Amino acid sequence: MPVFDNFDRIRIINLPHRSDRRREMDRELANMGLLGDPRIAYFTAIRPHDAGTFTSIGARGVYESQKQLLREAAESDQSLLILEDDCDFIPGAEAYQVPEDCSIFYGGHCASWPEDLLNSDIVGAHMMGFSKDGVKAVSTYLEQLSYDGIHPPIDAAYVWFRRAYPEVATHFAVPPLANQRSSRSDIANLRWYDHLPFLRDIVNLIRAIRRS
Numbered sequence: 762m763p764v765f766d767n768f769d770r771i772r773i774i775n776l777p778h779r780s781d782r783r784r785e786m787d788r789e790l791a792n793m794g795l796l797g798d799p800r801i802a803y804f805t806a807i808r809p810h811d812a813g814t815f816t817s818i819g820a821r822g823v824y825e826s827q828k829q830l831l832r833e834a835a836e837s838d839q840s841l842l843i844l845e846d847d848c849d850f851i852p853g854a855e856a857y858q859v860p861e862d863c864s865i866f867y868g869g870h871c872a873s874w875p876e877d878l879l880n881s882d883i884v885g886a887h888m889m890g891f892s893k894d895g896v897k898a899v900s901t902y903l904e905q906l907s908y909d910g911i912h913p914p915i916d917a918a919y920v921w922f923r924r925a926y927p928e929v930a931t932h933f934a935v936p937p938l939a940n941q942r943s944s945r946s947d948i949a950n951l952r953w954y955d956h957l958p959f960l961r962d963i964v965n966l967i968r969a970i971r972r973s
Contacts, residue, residue, distance in 0.1 A: 774827070775803045807822050842891075870934075
């Protein structure tokens, strides 16, 4: 089944003030024939007041946002595709076939050990899919997650889950179906020029030209 047809709901995490990312995401959806699809909705990203035990406020916000989306899908007994609002789909991504028995799907990823994706550390959670059973299992895991020291980011938490439950069927798109476009980050510390409105606009334009 083509990748996007596998999921009952598709949610895109977006901070309200990042209208630039929302516009770019709408263009990506249009390219995939998904703009206006009733399964798709933007999710207002959670923005905590502090980082807590995470490395940054942004990392905590991404974690809490994906955790909330999984909780809602589990309560609705629906499969779920989570997209970050900086996804850039590769041409033809909409035709990619996902195995029927897949519980966790990585549509975008960066692996420390590409030749053995199942056992590799994975960076990136910008296109994550979950079957109904996968949603429930991962949501329960995140709700009960225990850790020492720094809280793992969401991509690390997914790796922890897979290592704790290796029997859960996981599939990686090779090559990845979505990359993360170059844009001003809401997770990492900003460059000095991203704090200045005039220079920020120029830098965003340069980033768009580079992507083109």
